[in-house]
Amino acid sequence: MRVxxxxxxxxxxxAALALAEAGHEVIGYDTSARTREAAAERFAVADxxxxxxxxxxxxxxxxxxxxxxxxxxxxxGRFEGIVTDAxxxxxxxxxxxxxxxxxxxxxxxxxxxxxxxxAEADLFRGRAWALCLDEDTALADWxxxxxxxxxxxxxxxxxxxAAHDRAAAxxxxxxxxxxxxxxxxxxxxxxxxxxxxxxRDATRVAASPAxxxxxxxxxNRAELLSALDGLGRELGTARELVESRPGETGxxxxxxxxxxxxxxxxxxxxxxxxxxxxxLLALGETGGWLESIEDIxxxxxxxxxxxxxx
Amino acid sequence: MRVxxxxxxxxxxxAALALAEAGHEVIGYDTSARTREAAAERFAVADxxxxxxxxxxxxxxxxxxxxxxxxxxxxxGRFEGIVTDAxxxxxxxxxxxxxxxxxxxxxxxxxxxxxxxxAEADLFRGRAWALCLDEDTALADWxxxxxxxxxxxxxxxxxxxAAHDRAAAxxxxxxxxxxxxxxxxxxxxxxxxxxxxxxRDATRVAASPAxxxxxxxxxNRAELLSALDGLGRELGTARELVESRPGETGxxxxxxxxxxxxxxxxxxxxxxxxxxxxxLLALGETGGWLESIEDIxxxxxxxxxxxxxx
Numbered sequence: 001m002r003v004x005x006x007x008x009x010x011x012x013x014x015a016a017l018a019l020a021e022a023g024h025e026v027i028g029y030d031t032s033a034r035t036r037e038a039a040a041e042r043f044a045v046a047d048x049x050x051x052x053x054x055x056x057x058x059x060x061x062x063x064x065x066x067x068x069x070x071x072x073x074x075x076x077g078r079f080e081g082i083v084t085d086a087x088x089x090x091x092x093x094x095x096x097x098x099x100x101x102x103x104x105x106x107x108x109x110x111x112x113x114x115x116x117x118x119a120e121a122d123l124f125r126g127r128a129w130a131l132c133l134d135e136d137t138a139l140a141d142w143x144x145x146x147x148x149x150x151x152x153x154x155x156x157x158x159x160x161x162a163a164h165d166r167a168a169a170x171x172x173x174x175x176x177x178x179x180x181x182x183x184x185x186x187x188x189x190x191x192x193x194x195x196x197x198x199x200r201d202a203t204r205v206a207a208s209p210a211x212x213x214x215x216x217x218x219x220n221r222a223e224l225l226s227a228l229d230g231l232g233r234e235l236g237t238a239r240e241l242v243e244s245r246p247g248e249t250g251x252x253x254x255x256x257x258x259x260x261x262x263x264x265x266x267x268x269x270x271x272x273x274x275x276x277x278x279x280l281l282a283l284g285e286t287g288g289w290l291e292s293i294e295d296i297x298x299x300x301x302x303x304x305x306x307x308x309x310x
Numbered sequence: 311m312r313v314x315x316x317x318x319x320x321x322x323x324x325a326a327l328a329l330a331e332a333g334h335e336v337i338g339y340d341t342s343a344r345t346r347e348a349a350a351e352r353f354a355v356a357d358x359x360x361x362x363x364x365x366x367x368x369x370x371x372x373x374x375x376x377x378x379x380x381x382x383x384x385x386x387g388r389f390e391g392i393v394t395d396a397x398x399x400x401x402x403x404x405x406x407x408x409x410x411x412x413x414x415x416x417x418x419x420x421x422x423x424x425x426x427x428x429a430e431a432d433l434f435r436g437r438a439w440a441l442c443l444d445e446d447t448a449l450a451d452w453x454x455x456x457x458x459x460x461x462x463x464x465x466x467x468x469x470x471x472a473a474h475d476r477a478a479a480x481x482x483x484x485x486x487x488x489x490x491x492x493x494x495x496x497x498x499x500x501x502x503x504x505x506x507x508x509x510r511d512a513t514r515v516a517a518s519p520a521x522x523x524x525x526x527x528x529x530n531r532a533e534l535l536s537a538l539d540g541l542g543r544e545l546g547t548a549r550e551l552v553e554s555r556p557g558e559t560g561x562x563x564x565x566x567x568x569x570x571x572x573x574x575x576x577x578x579x580x581x582x583x584x585x586x587x588x589x590l591l592a593l594g595e596t597g598g599w600l601e602s603i604e605d606i607x608x609x610x611x612x613x614x615x616x617x618x619x620x
Contacts, residue, residue: 287499
């Protein structure tokens with residue numbers, strides 16, 4: 001497979017390295033000459049993004065606000081292949097890319113540090129890669145991109161842009177606002193000196209660039225509001241217990257304790273799944289993922305092992 | 311100094327190892343015969359807690375609910391020395407120990423695992439150790455315990471039970487409830503499969519034993535309610551921004567970002583401080599700590615370096 005990678009930061013760079021290692025014909029491009037130079041020691045790098053249009057699949061791995069503009073280089077007429085991306089909000093990207101042979105993707109992997117120097121071929125091994133099978137996504141295009149990320153060791157999770165963005169609000173965007181709020185609550189000198197592990201982990205992502213988090217808020221507003229309201233309800237229950245029935249808090253804490261103790265979900269047995277739109281979407285809804293595609297129309301998949309909690 | 315350590319789990323065991331290494335005469339006791347046996351290879355261990363009453367200072371390092379009962383072994387009449395503890399809530403312990411020569415303490419160190427096998431002499435090196443100088447605490451007793459924990463490398467933070475418990479609610483107890491609420495919000499199969507680093511860290515302490523967290527709620531109720539309300543206000547501001555002015559979220563995120571980026575606080579220059587009650591309490595209020603006590607009435611202290619933020 002000839003794969004073009006546009007943007008060679010941590011994610012794009014790691015994807016390019018991994019794809020090259022998996023035997024694909026990779027050609028990369030980055031706006032930074034320094035990055036192009038470093039990357040050229042590892043795989044083919046073009047000096048002009050137009051050179052990437054010969055590829056079968058274009059991976060657009062630029063910051064979220066730039067995906068739409070960057071994808072214009074691969075607009076229909078200029079590019080015959082499939083376009084996929086790695087941005088953390090899918091509905092927004094999809095809305096700005098109508099007409100393309102577009103398959104939205106989001107690898108659930110990263111590091112605290114950025115840039116090509118931090119890229120590594122193993123970044124996606126065993127990690128979930130959400131891949132959107134929306135109404136207007138061609139199943140054949142989706143399958144081609146799924147094969148690509150399976151070849152670098154990712155667990156490809158079939159989902160929709162809407163379902164992905166709802167989950168992302170719950171597992172990441174909400175956490176960023178909560179971390180910020182917790183940092184504000186503990187803003188007194190004694191608290192800051194006494195704070196240790198609980199505070200460190202609960203607030204880690206509060207140090208993220210404010211512009212990055214604002215992007216989550218702006219582009220995933222509705223789902224983030226819904227997640228905030230869900231959190232408000234849970235914290236309301238907690239507050240009521242603390243105020244009126246503190247001795248019952250332990251019972252309330254049991255369910256979240258088991259939920260956290262059984263996370264990340266353990267893989268169940270491998271099973272075959274027909275590569276149909278309905279089967280794939282049903283798999284994603286149960287938290288399942290593709291492990292390989294051996295055949296033209298059957299995948300090997302796994303679902304989370306059923307929790308042994310009452 | 312002859313130091314008795316009652317309870318040889320992670321904290322008591324580490325304290326005993328550290329104190330022995332620092333040259334103190336340590337005698338320990340634990341209700342578990344297996345723990346006593348393991349500990350006896352490292353320092354003196356008694357088969358009867360009564361043997362601990364010869365010490366100058368008794369360190370009660372048993373679970374919070376048992377501190378009061380355990381401290382009865384060191385009640386006035388039976389024991390002439392100072393009693394100190396390591397429980398995570400200070401007002402509650404203090405209220406149940408009236409009449410003792412008691413100095414409440416709380417080391418801000420720990421591990422995800424428990425028990426003497428996990429104990430290590432270096433656990434407290436460079437870590438904050440809150441030490442309560444309440445109205446009824448004798449300054450000489452406080453200073454004797456401060457010297458003890460300074461000798462194992464801790465940063466002794468002078469505070470009051472009330473100020474400690476307020477800070478603990480903000481930096482730890484609140485985080486436990488928030489982690490539980492976040493785990494509940496993300497309780498759907500797709501979210502659990504896609505969840506990665508943000509969710510992992512934000513919810514880590516949701517896996518804590520429910521009984522332990524219930525203890526925080528029951529014994530630090532008022533401060534936890536106040537912290538919950540503080541969080542509610544911050545999240546209310548965030549929600550209003552997300553709903554009505556998403557493009558202004560970045561500006562709101564700047565302060566928490568700087569707060570987290572400048573945490574943990576960097577030590578400022580060493581300075582001398584007279585060992586008076588007023589000076590010590592003022593030091594703690596500014597987030598400062600003792601580094602050593604060379605003299606009978608002067609300590610070397612440090613305060614957090616002033617943040618260079620606007």
